[in-house]
Amino acid sequence: MKRAIRASSFALAMAGAFLQAAAAGQSPRQVRPPIKxxxxxxxxxxxxxxxxxxxxxxxxxxxxxxxxxxxxxxxxxxxxxxxxxxxxxxxxxxxxxxxxxxxxxxxxxxxxxxxxxxxxxxxxxxxxxxxxxxxxxxxxxxxxxxxxxxxxxxxxxxxxxxxxxxxxxxxxxxxxxxxxxxxxxxxxxxxxxxxxxxxxxxxxxxxxxxxxxxxxxxxxxxxxxxxxxxxxxxxxxxxxxxxxxxxxxxxxxxxxxGVDTSSGAARPEERRGPREEMKRYSTxxxxxxxxxxxxxxxxxxxxxxxxxxxxxxxxxxxxxxxxxxxxxxxxxxxxxxxxxxxxxxxxxxxxxxxASRADNDPVHLRMEYARDPAAPELRLRRFARGAAAPAAGRVLRVDKKAGETVTAADFVPAPPGGAGVEDEVVKHWFPNVRPTLSVTRPRGYIVRGGRLDIVETLLALGVEVGMFERDAVVEAEAYEVTAVVPSAADYEAPATIDVAARAVKAPVKKGDFYVGCVQPAANLAPCLLEPQSAYGLVRYWKFNLVPEAGGLFEVLRYTGKDAPAVIPYRPWRP
Ligand SMILES: [Zn+2]
CATH class of the missing domain: 3.40.630.10 (Zn peptidases)
Structure with a gap:
């Protein structure tokens, strides 16, 4: 039934277009109805x-x-x-x-x-x-x-x-x-x-x-x-x-x-007393x-x-x-x-x-949301709590963040009389972002040949990867892990990961990978490959990158004077 109605209104629209075209002296073939x-x-x-x-x-x-x-x-x-x-x-x-x-x-x-x-x-x-x-x-x-x-x-x-x-x-x-x-x-x-x-x-x-x-x-x-x-x-x-x-x-x-839920980790619901709310910009x-x-x-x-x-x-x-x-x-x-x-x-x-690797140009691996002393509060407008948004007869009981699951139980009937709007003063306003852990950007990173899972992820992210064509010994820094407490949830960085960098002469094998930092992913590569990064692959259980205490983090920082002799690995673009 619906189909028949739609078809006939389409036919009417076509007839209208034909008549308009005829009136304008155009061939009807040149006129098409506007696309909906x-x-x-x-x-x-x-x-x-x-x-x-x-x-x-x-x-x-x-x-x-x-x-x-x-x-x-x-x-x-x-x-x-x-x-x-x-x-x-x-x-x-x-x-x-x-x-x-x-x-x-x-x-x-x-x-x-x-x-x-x-x-x-x-x-x-x-x-x-x-x-x-x-x-x-x-x-x-x-x-x-x-x-x-x-x-x-x-x-x-x-x-x-x-x-x-x-x-x-x-x-x-x-x-x-x-x-x-x-x-x-x-x-x-x-x-x-x-x-x-x-x-x-x-x-x-x-x-x-x-x-x-x-x-x-x-x-x-x-x-x-x-x-x-x-x-x-x-x-x-x-x-x-x-x-x-x-x-x-x-x-x-x-x-x-005091809570940051942006990682995407599925954490168990914690039973806490009511806490005050803060606002910040997006993650x-x-x-x-x-x-x-x-x-x-x-x-x-x-x-x-x-x-x-x-x-x-x-x-x-x-x-x-x-x-x-x-x-x-x-x-x-x-x-x-x-x-x-x-x-x-x-x-x-x-x-x-x-390319210049200046000491005063580090890559930031961790950061926190911070208040701005010049703007301690934020003034906003909001719908009066418990009041209605206009038009429909129900409103959300609580503010839901983007895409959170909304069920029927989250709605309450809107009171009659439409929406009220009120002022809101946000006392806990964190508009700034402040780095809390930074490292110098190395010339590049060495990833073992066996870690195709890492390399394929890097390539899919648009990171350029090189490959060693012959065995060699190179200058590098290895991270010795002095303390580690793994995370309780996938997607989260280890609760603790303390490392000490040691200069090493690292043997590399033909087929090992090199991720240079002089490339468009110059900031992304360190964020992904450093063990202490709050943004790193180390956060995701599928990569199994969290080492034991006393062990070495398996990705090395390349410290050679010159770029190593590598060839581009799968350099062709999608
Ligand atoms: Zn969304």
Whole structure:
């Protein structure tokens, strides 16, 4: 029945287009009805699934020379849901089917959406943006920017309307070990196309601030990127959204004071007394999509749209997300030459810094959120506690962070009379990030030939790896582990790991690997390979890297005067 109704309204639309064309003296063949997004097609009564994404991209690509679509990966099949392609849409004034075709005088912006499958408006808004760039009023932006869009990185999660992917993984905590195919696809695209700007689209809980964007926060990422993000891009977005009456604030995370839950570790629920809350900007962790691309000196962002995770509000929340993404892209396009110069300059500078290995230019392995004496408090607006968000008859009982599981029990009926808004003063405000452990960047690291699991992960992250072609003895530093207390949970750094560096003459064998630090991953490689890193592979049980006390950490720091004689290992790009 529904199908028949839709078909007849389509026929009416076609007839209308024909009549308009006839009136304008055009051949009807030149006129096509405007393409609706899948969500518009369904009147926002259903979440868009992978099949509809494929049909939509096919229809858009058939009429848009500026659009090239490819497959960036494929999810794994499960008993309940088959494998699905993960698409990459490339929109460029000079069409680009491959990275070499891109006009690099313009900034390239990568949008990734719906890593968390139940954050549905992220994907719907990305498809809307894609349509308007390909066939709508945003098309003129393609004169200034190249746009890459991965609208649905977690088709399984979208289908089941759950946060995790088909392996049960939280994809936005998987950007170091890369077990999720959707995450591998993101890094494949990033490495191949090397965009100057990235933004990862999510949903947070219901919130007065309908749109929030966060920028990079890991202290290894050059400070001018964070500064430009706030001073230019976020300010532009805030201004544009104000004009549309959409409340905006930089993305904030609320946690219990003294607790950091960003690692993604599944810790047992602790029974504690009530604690005070603190607020900070988004995580410094590198297993998060934003910093994992930001650490390559990228203007990297996360957008979080307010959400009650129900179909009733899908249209409204998709519109907020779209407005944020549109304002974001317009800001980047408005500063296009500056963006190319800023990012290009910092990427070149990182290579110089890594080559010169100055003592005063360390890599930060641990950091903490810190107060700002100049800004001890933060003033915000929020929905009155216990009051309603407008429109629908129920509200979240507690504020839920992005993508946390929301069940019926989390909702309470909204009191009549609509939403009240009140001021909030945040007393525990931690806007800064302060390094607490740093090391000098070595010339490189030595990884044993048997550790293909490590090397393949590095390659998938876009880290360049070399290989020794003959046995040799090289100058190196080995870490002797003086004390170690392993972590209680996967994804967490050892509770204690004390090390002492010893200069050694290290025998290397043909087939051993060398990870040089003079490369775009100059900051990422030490963060991944140092034993005391809070961002390292040592955190993930699958790598089994935590040594015994008294033992040696198996990755060595290469200290030879000259770069060792190695050949590139699997240097070909995806
Ligand atoms: Zn999310």
């Amino acid at each position: 997004t899948p969500a518009e097609e369904a009147n926002y009564l259903a979440y868009t699934q992978a099949e509809a994404v494929a049909s939509f991209l096919s229809a858009l690509a058939a009429r848009t020379p500026e659009l090239r679509v490819s497959t960036a990966g494929r999810t794994l099949p499960t008993g309940e849901y088959g494998a699905r392609d993960i698409f990459l849409a490339v929109l460029a004034g000079r069409p680009a089917a491959a990275p070499a075709d891109l006009d690099r005088s313009k900034p390239t912006v990568l949008f990734t959406a719906a890593q968390h499958g139940n954050e549905q408006s992220a994907k719907e808004a990305a498809l809307w943006l894609l349509r308007d760039l390909a066939a709508g009023d945003l098309k003129p932006l393609l004169a200034k920017v190249n746009v890459l869009i991965m609208p649905q990185t977690n088709p399984y999660g979208n289908f089941r309307d759950v946060r995790a992917n088909e392996l049960g993984l939280d994809m936005n905590r998987d950007h170091v070990k890369l077990e999720a195919e959707g995450v591998r696809a993101i890094h494949r695209v990033f490495t191949a196309w090397r965009p100057e700007v990235t933004i990862d689209v999510h949903e947070k809980g219901d919130d007065y601030y309908r749109v929030s964007i966060g920028c990079v926060s890991n202290a290894n990422i050059a400070a001018p990127l964070q500064d430009f993000s706030r001073r230019v891009v976020l300010a532009d977005v805030e201004r544009a959204l104000k004009g549309k009456n959409i409340a905006f604030f930089e993305y904030l995370v609320t946690e219990e004071l 410094t962790d590198l297993n998060d999509g934003r910093n994992s691309l930001g650490v390559f000196e990228t203007l990297s962002f996360i957008q979080e749209g307010a959400s009650r995770h129900d179909l009733e509000t899908l249209k409204a929340r998709t519109a907020w997300q779209y407005s944020g993404l549109r304002a974001f892209l317009e800001s980047v396009a408005g500063h296009a030459p500056e963006v190319v110069k800023l990012v290009g300059g910092l990427r070149a500078r990182l290579l110089q810094r890594a």
